[in-house]
Amino acid sequence: MPDESPVLPTETLRRAPKVLLHDHLDGGLRPATVAELADATGYAGLPTTDPAELGSWFRRAADSGSLVSYLETFAHTCGVMQTEEALVRVAAEAVEDLAADGVVYAEVRYAPELFVERGLSLDAVVEAVQAGFTEGTRRVAANGGTIRIGTLLCAMRQHARALEIANLAVRYRDAGVAGFDIAGPEDGFPPTRNLDAFEYLRQNNAHFTIHAGEAFGLPSIWEAIQHCGAERLGHGVRIVEDIKTDADGTVHLGRLAAYVRDRRIPLEICPTSNVQTGTVRSIAEHPIGLLAKLRFRVTVNTDNRLMSGCTMTSEFAALHETFGYGIDDFRWFTINAMKSAFIDFDARLALIDDVIKPGYAALT
Template identity: 85%
Template sequence: MSDNATRAPLTMENIRRVPKVLLHDHLDGGLRPRTVIELADALGYRDLPTTDVAELSRWFRDAADSGSLESYLETFAHTCGVMQTEEALVRVAAECVEDLAADGVVYAEVRYAPELFVERGLSLDAVVEAVQAGFAEGERRAAQQGKVIRMGTLLCAMRQHARAAEIAEIAVRYRDSGVAGFDIAGPEAGFPPTRNLDAFEYLRTNNAHFTIHAGEAFGLASIWEAIQHCGAERLGHGVRIVDDIKRDPDGTVHLGRLASYVRDRRIPLEICPSSNVQTGAAASIADHPIGLLADLRFRVTVNTDNRLMSGCSMSSEFATLADAFGYGWSDFQWFTINAMKSAFLDFDQRLDLINNVIKPGYAELV
């Protein structure tokens, strides 16, 4: 897929300049370390491992480098712990938009589970409204810096709990106020997506969009259930679809029926390379299934997942993939257009961003 005959060098400065689209990013996984410390102080949260900004940044990355999804998820106790007031949620959401816009992201769908932020008495509706207010403030600040970004929200239900139907109803209720869709998140093993069939049936009945975390830590069964039983439009991660692809010694590739179905239906894969290495879904970036999946022209998108825990950005993910697979500007444009095509946004608005923002932005460098 690579295009080494590029006219502009693949520097981080240039990578930050090009338009990027982000579909899989967790609000509680992207806080600024300084913000975590300041919010902890304001809220009286005493459980942080350190109050030194640089040390805390390193701690999050080291703690997430466990090779286990369950251990990785434990780091969220601290970020969620400081996001329990309206003021904190507004601040975190606004800073999220500023950081993404500064990295060249022009459209982002950022997800979070409202049920994780009610420990101090906020209602689910109050959580959603605070985050939306923060996103609007972030868009305003970004515009002042000459950056145009559009935000969409995905509301998550935690698959180990029993509130999916309730969260799905909230997603539908706020879909005209910036909520683009629904997701289930949390540990895959032992909590199959079919536990939440009532929520997915409700969403389909109401013509609402949803993605499902599947094929990250578990495997093909998780992907099959998400698509065939639940009707997922996109797969959160989905990297284990590679388990249904076989390669002969001579290089011939054979797709199993599920892999063929995912590719033929153009079901988007929300792939998060650095995160996948941290959770053990891939051994290394060089060994990551994204190389094969992109070569086979699956609907691959590149995402950050949790920018704090992975110490990453969209630009750093692109740069890392360029080093591992020799990708160039046309590859990055392909990933970006894949993501924009797959966004939970009206068709005409997707087309407008592709034709009037993304393609012109890459044309300047290619």
Template identity: 70%
Template structure:
């Protein structure tokens, strides 16, 4: 064994590594125990399980079932218990705490305010409850020795007709914790072009937005999100791989759309475990992120729905390290990509990169070199 022998970062180092998260759904990341508590408080009796471990397993199995009906049912349960100010505050605070304990130093967490109005809350009350919850979670995390900053993305549902209203809401709260806008929901049959008025409004207001595109529907969805709507980032965007040809000799040819995405440094919010559940790849080892990393696309690593995928940012990186022999340098590359692509001001992104992320990885690399030296001596 030589000093050049590859040794992957340990699970503890991966957890402690500073991470940036751009694509995480608030209603897809609840603690199972919290769902049970909130259901009891409001008399919601439709949960499939009433013990925390069993309920968490049910969510993962439903998401893995291959049944769209069962997958959507998972969100029906989480949204059902997120209909009061106290519930939204608790879920948001716990979200920030959980991410911070997993080593996430910056996160953009998205949710659809229109899905939390069943018990009389207004859109504004929903946003303020979530924002207050994030701030409380940041405070609790700091008290426990973890540093995190959480920004909210307000999501409009692409099958509904409230996108402009939600875009205006995002703009009103852009200096109060909301950092951008998103649309989500089924891509097929609901193209982003249905909501051009919202995107035109956001562009006039010089505001940021991402669009769920290229997850299930493919290249047309990506093209529309970019060329018709002007998205700053692609939510998932994993299907850009369909515009990349790999010959038998290993040579690679990019189609016009893939070349445009790479040339323009358009961020891809890739969610490996979730992408497997939606059929983008058969395994992590076959996930397009491996090739996209080699080709230097602006690829980022994300969780999507931590509850449904049984995952975390550390878990996603553990899977990638195992599949692609990634090092701490690779993790830092993905993390800096994400921070460069965040929807906060440039100077704040730069400060996070230079003052938090790079020093954090430098310390971990020093530990790694010490381990290497100890093993080879």
């Protein structure tokens, strides 16, 4: 990597089958939907109701260089997602938008506790979102497309409901919930605050990832893996702080970086988002280049499509332009992600052999 391929048209990148492991439901709304739901639900807090202006506002507000400021934009999306009808609509549209972008498998995450302000129960939230995902999948199929969606339920690390949300994830795992996550501000809220939730998940053979190594460094990653037992790292990009490069180009992995690579622990890397939150200064300086070269289990993700104004296609395009990655590289990223998905082995293998590999072969 990279394979120094010729310039790839955007349409070619769009047609490439993609796998998305890190995408927030409340970070991926269509601007027009935000405005329409605000009107329908009586939410009066939007900075503007013009869809074009609203989309631009979200991107500008997210370009703060601070994870805390970045997270503040979610007050508006969560504010309009407090009814069952809104949740169904947002979930269905997310599936349609991802499929239109060439995504064939996605794990979409959200925190049920953020959508109970108007009286919905946690169960009602989950059931509404799952109904939306089912409806979106039906619409995609009716238009000749195919996509599979898995749900990740997040607990907010600054709150004290992780065990409750973990129990919810286990209860609904046969209804489309693929796993669990903790999200929210890392600094000051280490994953070890939620050890009871992770112990419960392990005892119930449930999958989970942990946001770690984004706003906080190596201790966050170490705790997520060694204390909590994370199967994947949400972002995990700051593992690069345990990698040293000599003047002659010789690379040395520290104990933690070597462990992450040797154990094939997937990194859910979100390039554009990492720039917005100040984790890295630019795509050109993003450690994904080094991590991919060293053959970490790197995956490419969107994080929040509304706030970042991005898609999987645009993330691929940025990596293609910056690092020269070509079709073979994107196939590698995609298979990495599919191998790391929280669905059963047979389903993962079928998507790799029957959808992903033939899809990339058709592009070459």
